[in-house]
Amino acid sequence: MNLDTNVKTEYFCDDERKAIIVYRYHSKECLFCLSKEKTIYFKRFYICKSCIQSLPALQVFLARVERERVEEVKRTLPKKKKTTSRRKEALDRLHKAMKENPEASQKELAKILGFSEAWVSRLLRNE
Numbered sequence: 001m002n003l004d005t006n007v008k009t010e011y012f013c014d015d016e017r018k019a020i021i022v023y024r025y026h027s028k029e030c031l032f033c034l035s036k037e038k039t040i041y042f043k044r045f046y047i048c049k050s051c052i053q054s055l056p057a058l059q060v061f062l063a064r065v066e067r068e069r070v071e072e073v074k075r076t077l078p079k080k081k082k083t084t085s086r087r088k089e090a091l092d093r094l095h096k097a098m099k100e101n102p103e104a105s106q107k108e109l110a111k112i113l114g115f116s117e118a119w120v121s122r123l124l125r126n127e
Contacts, residue, residue, distance in 0.1 A: 087123070090115065094123050 008025035029036045030048035039046040042058065052058045090113075097112050098104070104112065110120045 090119070091123055094120065 008027070010023045010025045012021040012023070013019075014021055027036075028039050028046050030039055030051055031045040032051045033048060035048045035050070038049040040049070040052065040062070042061070047058065052062055093113055094109065094115075097109055101108065101112065106120050106124070107117055109115075110117045113120070115123075
């Protein structure tokens, strides 16, 4: 099996085929250079960054993975709402009312300003 005595192995039993399967145990070390630093899991193996840079096909794969990760992060970030003049005016009035009535609840602020409680809550959340 081309394994020396220091190689860690995993053993699996396949009852259907009535066989014992022996795999080399792959820890988080590079498949090619056995480095344990900056490894990436790729198709059941760990490969370090320096080995990836020496293999063009893996560089393409790594670039695609990085693009997908960035796009996923962009999708999960909340979209910034454009502040309309109505919202800005309402926020200004709300801040002024909060300064004049520091102990007022949202319900009382809504009554003072003539807004709904939901609108006051939304303004406070999305400042």
